[in-house]
Amino acid sequence: MKLARLPLIFAAALLLCSIAVGADTPPPATATAPAAPAAVLHGSTVIKDAAAPTADELAKGDPAGDKTGTVTDVAVADSKTGLTLLDLANQAGQNKVAINFTWTLIAGFLVMFMQAGFALVETGLCRAKNANHTMMMNFMVYGFGLFAYWVCGFAIQMGGVGGVANLGGTAPLSHEFTITVLGKTWGLFGTSGFFLSGATYDVGVMVLFLFQMVFMDTALTIVTGSAAERWKFAAFAFCSVLMGAFTYPLFANWAWGGGWLSQLGANFGLGHGYVDFAGSGVVHAVGGITALAAAMLIGPRIGKYNRDGSANAIPGHDIVLVLAGCFILAFGWFGFNPGSTLGASGNGNLRIATIAVNTMLAGCTGSFGAIFYMWRRYGKPDASMVGNGLLAGLVAITAPSGFVSTVGAAIIGLIAGVLVCLSCEFFERVAKIDDPVGAISVHGVNGIWGVISVGLFADGSTNYGGGWNGVSGPVRGLFYGDPSQLIAQLIGVVTLIGFVFSLSFAFNALVDWLVGQRVSPETELEGLDIPEMGSLGYPEFVLKMQRTTVAPKEAPTTYGGVSVVAPSFGSGD
């Protein structure tokens, strides 16, 4: 019982620390330095006598590194005139954008690698007989999503975002379809950037596309987890294209592309409008809610529930894959959250250090929350749920990572770790929705928790050098004096649950009508690898299992008119 109280005591202590830290925050310094006389300089001013290493000195090599990268490396527009102030200013501007390009691209590469983490987690949590199918879904979702996003998804999402200063402008993305309702302008979707053609054939736009594309793909791959082990590959392909082309970009436009959710602050005085720094709502909740729609429509796996409605555990086949995948995901998250500044150079961008630490902390306390809960409730620290606790903490901190203190991040992660356990139990036992990997709970429920937590814990310490979503001043949550920010966040939540779910369900129902979502009972019992993919994930492993099949504990029954025996779970080793 004492162990059971630990999370509560820990959370209460962190909350008190958070409030204390907030109360002790010193007021901003108001002292001003004496104004220096302004020197009038012109771009054409020639810079003379700039000290630079000579050719002879450079020829000797530079082991200390103090002669490499000097004034001689600054590009000069006119060699006859020599180096001018304008040359220096241009070089400084290009350096800033180059740093931001490099930062954002590398962060995007990290996020892309998260696909490998998702593939390992989902495959490990499924049975060996479906390993090839599960891995292939995670592999091909990258291509299906990328193609749909290039065709129209990116244009719908970011076509009207306007200039992104950190990336040198992205001015071609300037067309948003809007309507006027209640005397206010509501941005609905972008209309420039289809196929990345025309004026959007632009280097800044390309960086933004790559970064946003890998985010979109993260949302898509969440769905493959909840529908695993019984989803037709063709249906998966159709659903992924529809989600990458429409569902995800639409909500992402409303939140990040200048759409109506982001304007709730400017139009209705609700804080800074809907704030979602790196995508708890845009990426994870959209993915998790679509996963809920798919899992509900497809139905539970054969053998998951008994006739009386009680649930059976269907353990995954490789916990090593699961935890290795979780580590890869946690590594990729350092691209996800800090990368969402879209730059490392510029006003407020050095906040990336805090964002990275917040990310790390919330993942840590998320695994704490899950391990405490599982240990107390079941007597053992369940490995797969601890992995899910880590991911839940990371999902929850994704939206607030840019706006909260480290204490706030720790509390958000801890709550997420407990929440994911409670949510998994609820969906399995009460709602009777079969989610083999816990995607709905990890990404959907904790994505929503992350969105809400911005409205509670945002501490007003930063505004990234300007007004977030066009509203001046830093972002503050309820605990730091702005209740209206919480309302903006809740409007985002109700949009996710009400609109995104309905749209996802409609798309999934359409695909069900067109090609059918679920494989046949025979295919499901055999395993999807051979019937759907044509080859086994582990051929030798399965041969071994066939020799050592254990007699089923339960009586034969029928599903869908096919006589079967209740499956024996486990690897069969």
Added chain:
Amino acid sequence: MKLLAIVVALLGWLLPLAGLALTASNTIRLALCLLGIGMCTFAILGMLNRAHMKHAIWKQ
């Protein structure tokens, strides 16, 4: 039943949006948000999921 559930979910979404125009009171807006979230959740888990469970594979 399924169609009705989707309609209720969409109404739950539109409720707080209507509240933006109807009132400037943050308390009422907050209440409408919570009511909207409740409506959506009921529509999805209470109506739509129940409709699907009638024909669940484990009941056949």
